[in-house]
Amino acid sequence: MTEENVLIIAVQSETMDDLRLNYSVDELTSLTETAKGNVIETVVQKRDHPYPALYMGKGKLDELRELIDEMDIDLVVANHELTATQMRNLHHELEVRIIDRSQLILDIFAQRAHTKEGKLQVELAQYEYMLPRLHGQGQQLSRLGGGIGTRGPGETKLETDRRHINRRIDEIKRRLAAVVRQRGQYRQRRKRNNVTQIAIVGYTNAGKSTLFNRLTRSESIEEDQLFATLDPMSRQIKFPSGFQAIITDTVGFMQDLPTALIAAFRSTLEEVKEADFIYHVVDSTHPDKEKQQETVLTLLNELGADQIPTLTIYNKMDTLVETFIPEAHPSIFISAFNENDRNRLLKQTEQLFTEQWEFFHKLIPAAEGKLLQQFRQQTMIVEQNFDPDKEHYVLEGYIPPAHPLLYDQRSN
Known part of the structure; x- marks a missing residue:
């Protein structure tokens, strides 16, 4: 697929400092690159809050129009979730495809879902996201065809009436409910067999899959990209004492995840809720690691998994330039690629088990x-x-x- 030229637009509200804005825009850039987009330019406007009708002020739109013409922009991506009105008006003003952060994340998930359950969850999330935004989207989608933000249900389905989409949503929910029941039965079977379950969680691209693969000698998807792992994978892990457990790699967490997506992937994250122990993997080299940790802990709390014993793993120590004092306890510093570090991790885990068992x-x-x-x-x-x-x-x-x-x- 040919890379699309992308223009990122963002509004910096009075409650967002420069550092937080930069982290947010950098993350959106990484998301765009993950979706195979080529970010040409970023335009930021300082406002008390996004303009209700157009997201940005009318004066800024003139600047955007010039950039779109000069740089042959195919797609504009907004850093905030846009309302149906903002999306329709921006498309009318700029005459180019417009998507927002949520739609971009949904598009990446549509690319990365491989299991039947994952594909159903993505389709459900995309329908629920698009339903209130159908008005005005049909012309944009039919005239400009595919590309970033259009994968999943497809243009023709999104142009059909709401009753068809609502029926499809109900059908997907029924099918997902059956999958959830089956997953629950697997978990209950593991419980009956008295198997200790460990879940690996963390912000996207923290190195969870790398650690999972090295600990279990598996081959789950392992890339330096956001949301490389979408479908959960479970494998057996053996500790130095001979003790065995089941360890599960989960989808990466992220700030400002689409509400529809969090709801749709609730069943996937049930694996975390049912775990006996949690590995919280943190990218120790990331400048915004404290906020990333906070995001993960907030989502664990929402899942009802905040009381599960947890070991925070500060990963990527092989590339860390400056030292820092960890916020979380207990914690350990490792490189997932280093065998000695992985052995230290397993031994520290066993030590924590002796304190709790x-x-x-x-x-x-x-x-x-x-x-x-x-x-x-x-x-x-x-x-x-x-x-x-x-x-x-x-x-x-x-x-x-x-x-x-x-x-x-x-x-x-």
Whole structure:
């Protein structure tokens, strides 16, 4: 696909300082590049708040028209979510395709969704985003065809009547509900099997997938781009003590995510809510890392996952130029590419488990090989001896609270 020339426009309100604006515009630029757009120019206007009718003032529009003609701009991307009126009026004034930050993110998700569930969630989010903005969009979409911001449901569907779209939304919701039930059954099965579950969360492009792949020797998508991972992936992970857990890589969090998208991906993020432990990966080199951490913690709170034990992982230490004092505790500094760092991470995780779990001392008959294997996989053994006279193993270690193995009569 040929790269489109993109003009980014942003309004700096009185509540937004220069630093915050720069971070926001830089992020929008990265999003545009992820969507295969070529950012030619950025235009910022300082206003108390975005102009209700046109987003920017009329005087600024003259400047935009000149830039669009001079630089052969194909697409204008607004840093804020536009109303239907703003989008329609801007298109009328500038005579070029207009999309906003939310539509751009939805477009990236449409590119990155691979599973049936992911595709359904993206389609639902796009329909719910477009429904209140249908008036005035049809001509823009039909006249100018495809490109960034038009992937997903497609132009022809978006031009049909609202009843058709509402029926499609209802159908997608029913199909997603079935997927959610199935995912819930998988989680319950893991719970019944007493498997400890760890979720990796973090701001987009913090290095979650790199860490996941190195810990599990997997091959999930791993790119230096925003939202490289969309569909959640779970794999088994083995700790130094022999203890085994399931670890899940999740979609990256981001400031100002479209409301429709957060709602649509709630089922995907349920994996986080059901986790026993969370790895919160932070890009230690990012200048806005504090705000990124805050964004993730806010979303965890909204998910009801803020009480789950968490280890904050400050990643990319191999490229960090200046040191800083971590805000979060407990925390660890690593490079996901460094094997020694990954081993330190696993050992620190085990140490945290020993502080939260129950100590046990168990005697297991030599004939109970299956039971012995369960202890080795589902608990953290720190001492193991065999008594040849009594023909049993003596185990000491740590086990999750209320774990069924604590009450197994064969190990008393």
